[in-house]
Amino acid sequence: MVFTHLDPLAASIFSLMAIVSLLFAFIMLGSRWLDNYLYAFAAESWVIAGLSASVGYYAGYPELYLVAILTGLFRGLLLPYLLWRIIKRLDVNRELHEILRPSSALVVGALAVVFALVVAYRIGSELGLAGTVAVLALTVMLSMKLIGFLMLTVRHEAISHILGLLVLENGIFLGAQILVPGMPLLIELVILFDLLIVVACFGVLVRYLISQVGSTSSLQLKRLVG
Amino acid sequence: MTGLLLIVLVVAPALAAFGSLVGRNARFAEGVNLAAGVVSFAASVWLVVRAAGAQAHTWWASYILLDVTGAWVILCGAVVYLLASIYAVGYMRLLGEEERLPRFYALFAAFALTIFVGPLMNNAGLYWIAIELTTLVSTFLVAFEREAGSMEAAWKYIIVVSAGISVALLGTVILYWGGSLVLGPTYDLTWETLRRAAPRINPAILTLAFLLVLVGYGTKVGLAPMHTWLPDAHSESPAPVSAMLSGALLNAAMLGIVRYLSIVDAANVGGLPRGAFIGLGLFSVFVGAFFIVRQRGVKRLMAYSSVEHMGIMALGFGFGGPLGVAGALYHMLNHSLNKSLMFFGAGNAMRAYRTKRITAITDVMDRFPAQGGLWLAGAAAITGAPPFGLFLSELMILRAGFHGHYDWIVYAMAVLLIVIFIGFLNHFRVMYFEEPQGGGRRTEAAPSAWCVAPMWLAFLPLLAFGVWWPASFTSYFSLVSQALSGMRP
Numbered sequence: 001m002v003f004t005h006l007d008p009l010a011a012s013i014f015s016l017m018a019i020v021s022l023l024f025a026f027i028m029l030g031s032r033w034l035d036n037y038l039y040a041f042a043a044e045s046w047v048i049a050g051l052s053a054s055v056g057y058y059a060g061y062p063e064l065y066l067v068a069i070l071t072g073l074f075r076g077l078l079l080p081y082l083l084w085r086i087i088k089r090l091d092v093n094r095e096l097h098e099i100l101r102p103s104s105a106l107v108v109g110a111l112a113v114v115f116a117l118v119v120a121y122r123i124g125s126e127l128g129l130a131g132t133v134a135v136l137a138l139t140v141m142l143s144m145k146l147i148g149f150l151m152l153t154v155r156h157e158a159i160s161h162i163l164g165l166l167v168l169e170n171g172i173f174l175g176a177q178i179l180v181p182g183m184p185l186l187i188e189l190v191i192l193f194d195l196l197i198v199v200a201c202f203g204v205l206v207r208y209l210i211s212q213v214g215s216t217s218s219l220q221l222k223r224l225v226g
Numbered sequence: 227m228t229g230l231l232l233i234v235l236v237v238a239p240a241l242a243a244f245g246s247l248v249g250r251n252a253r254f255a256e257g258v259n260l261a262a263g264v265v266s267f268a269a270s271v272w273l274v275v276r277a278a279g280a281q282a283h284t285w286w287a288s289y290i291l292l293d294v295t296g297a298w299v300i301l302c303g304a305v306v307y308l309l310a311s312i313y314a315v316g317y318m319r320l321l322g323e324e325e326r327l328p329r330f331y332a333l334f335a336a337f338a339l340t341i342f343v344g345p346l347m348n349n350a351g352l353y354w355i356a357i358e359l360t361t362l363v364s365t366f367l368v369a370f371e372r373e374a375g376s377m378e379a380a381w382k383y384i385i386v387v388s389a390g391i392s393v394a395l396l397g398t399v400i401l402y403w404g405g406s407l408v409l410g411p412t413y414d415l416t417w418e419t420l421r422r423a424a425p426r427i428n429p430a431i432l433t434l435a436f437l438l439v440l441v442g443y444g445t446k447v448g449l450a451p452m453h454t455w456l457p458d459a460h461s462e463s464p465a466p467v468s469a470m471l472s473g474a475l476l477n478a479a480m481l482g483i484v485r486y487l488s489i490v491d492a493a494n495v496g497g498l499p500r501g502a503f504i505g506l507g508l509f510s511v512f513v514g515a516f517f518i519v520r521q522r523g524v525k526r527l528m529a530y531s532s533v534e535h536m537g538i539m540a541l542g543f544g545f546g547g548p549l550g551v552a553g554a555l556y557h558m559l560n561h562s563l564n565k566s567l568m569f570f571g572a573g574n575a576m577r578a579y580r581t582k583r584i585t586a587i588t589d590v591m592d593r594f595p596a597q598g599g600l601w602l603a604g605a606a607a608i609t610g611a612p613p614f615g616l617f618l619s620e621l622m623i624l625r626a627g628f629h630g631h632y633d634w635i636v637y638a639m640a641v642l643l644i645v646i647f648i649g650f651l652n653h654f655r656v657m658y659f660e661e662p663q664g665g666g667r668r669t670e671a672a673p674s675a676w677c678v679a680p681m682w683l684a685f686l687p688l689l690a691f692g693v694w695w696p697a698s699f700t701s702y703f704s705l706v707s708q709a710l711s712g713m714r715p
Binding site: 126127165168169172181186191204218226 | 349526
């Protein structure tokens with residue numbers, strides 16, 4: 001329960017970082033180039049690493065420094081590198097058949113944020129936390145969740161799906177840093193490693209997809225129905 | 227002693243996975259995997275006995291837990307692992323992938339390992355990770371045949387399920403947050419702690435967390451409308467893997483929902499959580515019925531039947547009370563046996579007729595009398611006909627529904643079960659009694675004993691449990707029911 005006795009500077013820093021990472025999610029949503037997704041994801045991860053460190057500093061959880069370092073290394077460097085290798089293996093560098101144009105996707109994303117805000121606000125006032133950074137954290141967490149699902153729905157490239165999943169995870173991770181900084185270290189570490197395995201598995205699967213289906217677009221995956 | 231058994235349970239498949247990789251020999255891999263199946267089955271039976279005899283044990287700073295509920299799920303998983311390991315020996319040799327078999331068995335044993343580990347986790351976060359690991363391992367088993375269809379199934383499986391259980395992670399984090407408002411910023415996320423704290427956690431947070439977890443793990447359980455990955459993955463993977471997915475994996479994920487339900491029950495948050503669980507269960511039975519009636523593929527038929535049975539289990543746990551829990555647990559064991567039998571039969575038919583289309587499979591009874599008879603009996607059993615185990619458990623769940631005053635849900639469920647009975651057996655009528663229309667490539671070779679023996683091993687207990695509900699099960703189920711309602715620590 002950090003957020004009730006937080007000095008205003010810390011609260012502003014947390015809010016700023018949460019908002020910036022939400023913006024990066026929007027950049028991913030609004031672009032159709034796979035490279036841009038990747039840079040935005042890496043940047044978002046670095047911001048979240050910064051957030052971990054500053055929560056660790058202001059709220060007095062030294063173990064969060066470790067989490068911050070590992071987040072930066074894993075989510076900020078290693079995962080983007082693995083994804084970059086996957087992208088290099090593909091012969092596409094942009095979304096070819098999006099259901100929603102990026103501009104429309106941005107509008108839907110904005111609506112998702114409004115919805116998340118309403119939900120978070122309700123929960124916040126129920127708990128008597130209205131106006132604290134907790135409401136913002138909940139908003140960003142839920143919005144990134146919704147934006148991730150939006151990316152999964154309106155995009156077809158395998159790499160967009162992987163990044164959509166990673167945005168889902170980033171959203172939860174970001175929210176968890178602010179809401180439950182005391183979450184046992186073990187769990188955070190295992191989740192980080194788990195992500196790494198997930199991306200490795202995706203890499204292998206993408207290779208199979210290319211060799212067996214001849215495409216990495218989910219539009220080609222329509223054999224199994226009914 | 228119990229700790230030693232747990233180690234045996236977990237180490238046996240781990241060694242089999244390791245041995246298969248190192249041995250690089252298909253026969254050796256078959257052998258160690260089968261041995262691991264036997265050992266872990268024996269260990270799991272013993273664990274159930276131990277769990278019934280004492281209070282829940284915890285080890286390693288209470289990260290590991292053996293309780294009556296988890297032990298039962300492990301038993302169901304171990305039964306399927308053993309049966310599928312026997313079946314795999316015969317079936318996988320037919321695929322002609324000799325040099326990749328060691329890798330298959332390594333993954334297969336690792337999959338069993340992750341299924342055993344999940345129910346043992348005493349921490350909501352670690353449980354989530356175990357469930358995530360089951361997905362990652364089994365994806366490669368689904369993709370094993372490396373055809374376009376299995377690649378597609380594997381891709382859909384990993385995307386849908388990963389997205390789904392990330393919702394469960396969100397629910398877990400929100401529940402932790404709700405708990406941290408009453409327990410202080412750092413505490414152990416054990417099931418027991420959460421249940422004790424539940425009455426003091428804000429009801430809105432508790433309800434929200436449960437609904438998120440229900441959707442998240444519900445995806446993994448295959449509750450409709452999150453079931454979309456299930457028919458693809460079940461139908462495209464090799465038959466032993468289908469049996470493991472359906473008979474073992476789904477139960478391990480169901481356990482998560484049940485544990486969260488027991489946490490929510492401890493608080494007074496109104497009927498929404500239980501109602502949502504029951505609603506999803508009923509909808510799953512409905513979707514199962516609908517797709518069973520108009521199904522064309524034989525393995526997809528079995529897959530939708532899994533959606534249906536998971537729905538029935540959800541109804542059993544959702545109705546709750548001693549009757550509902552007993553019915554659902556009995557259903558779990560019988561479904562594991564029965565669905566293994568059905569997938570083995572479907573695998574044999576697929577191999578013999580070289581097709582998955584129901585209409586191309588004809589004259590089963592004349593061509594394979596012994597095995598065909600078993601498969602047909604299994605089909606009657608899986609639709610809930612007497613005298614088989616699922617009949618008793620479904621009846622018990624219906625009774626639990628009346629007991630809990632869910633009359634209309636019970637009526638709807640009964641109607642859907644009748645629809646499923648007719649639809650499912652109609653497909654078997656086509657396969658058994660319709661005149662062959664010529665065409666269709668066939669092989670005349672009878673399936674090997676490895677492929678038929680596990681069908682008997684699944685069938686005989688299924689029949690026995692249909693005519694005789696062991697008294698020891700009744701007392702065990704009432705222990706589970708007490709544990710879930712917090713009366714037994």
